Amino acid sequence: xxxxxxxxxxxxxxxxxxxxxxxxxxxxxxxxxxxxxxxxxxxxxxxxxxxxxxxxxxxxxxxxxxxxxxxxxxxxxxxxxxxxxxxxxxxxxxxxxxxxxxxxxxxxxxxxxxxxxxxxxxxxxxxxxxxxxxxxxxxxxxxxxxxxxxxxxxxxxxxxxxxxxxxxxxxxxxxxxxxxxxxxxxxxxxxxxxxxxxxxxxxxxxxxxxxxxxxxxxxxxxxxxxxxxxxxxxxxxxxxxxxxxxxxxxxxxxxxxxxxxxxxxxxxxxxxxxxxxxxxxxxxxxxxxxxxxxxxxxxxxxxxxxxxxxxx
Ligand code: NAP
Numbered sequence: 632x633x634x635x636x637x638x639x640x641x642x643x644x645x646x647x648x649x650x651x652x653x654x655x656x657x658x659x660x661x662x663x664x665x666x667x668x669x670x671x672x673x674x675x676x677x678x679x680x681x682x683x684x685x686x687x688x689x690x691x692x693x694x695x696x697x698x699x700x701x702x703x704x705x706x707x708x709x710x711x712x713x714x715x716x717x718x719x720x721x722x723x724x725x726x727x728x729x730x731x732x733x734x735x736x737x738x739x740x741x742x743x744x745x746x747x748x749x750x751x752x753x754x755x756x757x758x759x760x761x762x763x764x765x766x767x768x769x770x771x772x773x774x775x776x777x778x779x780x781x782x783x784x785x786x787x788x789x790x791x792x793x794x795x796x797x798x799x800x801x802x803x804x805x806x807x808x809x810x811x812x813x814x815x816x817x818x819x820x821x822x823x824x825x826x827x828x829x830x831x832x833x834x835x836x837x838x839x840x841x842x843x844x845x846x847x848x849x850x851x852x853x854x855x856x857x858x859x860x861x862x863x864x865x866x867x868x869x870x871x872x873x874x875x876x877x878x879x880x881x882x883x884x885x886x887x888x889x890x891x892x893x894x895x896x897x898x899x900x901x902x903x904x905x906x907x908x909x910x911x912x913x914x915x916x917x918x919x920x921x922x923x924x925x926x927x928x929x930x931x932x933x934x935x936x937x938x939x940x941x942x943x
Pocket of ligand 1: 748749750782783786787788807808811812813868869870871914
């Protein structure tokens with residue numbers, strides 16, 4: 632803090648934000664991180680994490696986030712459990728506002744992530760992490776020798792369905808229309824995979840099972856006919872929504888709401904001094920480890936920016 636101005640404010644507390652905080656604290660940037668009222672990002676709704684380097688045994692998503700948070704605090708980052716409700720990037724120093732305060736910042740890292748879109752069923756939320764998943768790369772491994780269904784007709788659904796055939800005995804794609812939205816190449820790959828079959832014009836009405844997924848109830852939207860499908864897992868792959876509404880009009884967003892970076896190799900946004908890390912920008916890789924790597928890159932960019940500012 633210099634003259635009431637923070638050197639670095641980080642917004643978001645998933646792997647991207649917390650990694651930026653660890654690097655920031657160690658670089659004497661005295662980071663102030665707004666965690667949001669729900670902290671921890673998508674890992675808070677993930678069960679076993681088996682692909683984060685350094686953990687020979689699986690670790691629960693919330694426990695991994697707890698450790699990242701403890702690490703950030705131990706090295707001196709200041710974490711505040713508050714939502715950012717407004718930012719002003721047109722003034723400098725920047726202003727970041729929560730319901731209880733407005734702080735000034737020489738640099739900002741946006742790490743607010745994205746949320747997978749949901750079917751908005753109570754049963755889907757109840758069985759999340761118990762057979763319902765939004766990420767085949769993260770959870771596909773647990774469905775070796777099992778039957779799964781994938782909801783969606785876009786590129787993500789086709790990629791996830793194809794990926795899941797490595798483990799599952801059958802993958803049924805449930806799509807609400809009779810045509811896929813996915814690219815021709817991904818469609819072709821899915822159509823030619825003998826383990827994948829399609830259920831057209833259908834919506835999932837309920838996920839069945841008490842402590843784990845045992846099936847899904849689906850309804851054909853053309854005939855109104857309901858049927859039950861016995862599966863052990865349901866992958867909801869109907870797109871993502873970046874958590875960037877608060878930045879609209881302040882940094883450039885693409886038409887889907889992802890923060891645009893100025894060039895391919897740095898984390899700079901359209902506003903010098905504002906950087907982005909993780910899923911708020913990255914709709915391609917979306918992994919905890921890539922988000923963490925991005926948090927490190929954003930911090931290094933922010934540190935260089937602030938050093939140059941302070942040097943005058
Ligand atoms: P998307 O293209 O928006 O597709 C979402 C799919 O889910 C659509 O088929 C949609 O149905 C369906 N859907 C949406 N809401 C639904 C609901 N409430 N209930 C049932 N179905 C629902 O999303 P995405 O597949 O995640 O792709 C997002 C972007 O990333 C796209 O631009 C895509 O090209 C890109 N991407 C590219 C690659 C690649 O190039 N390898 C891989 C992944 C993603 P309708 O078709 O009826 O709308």
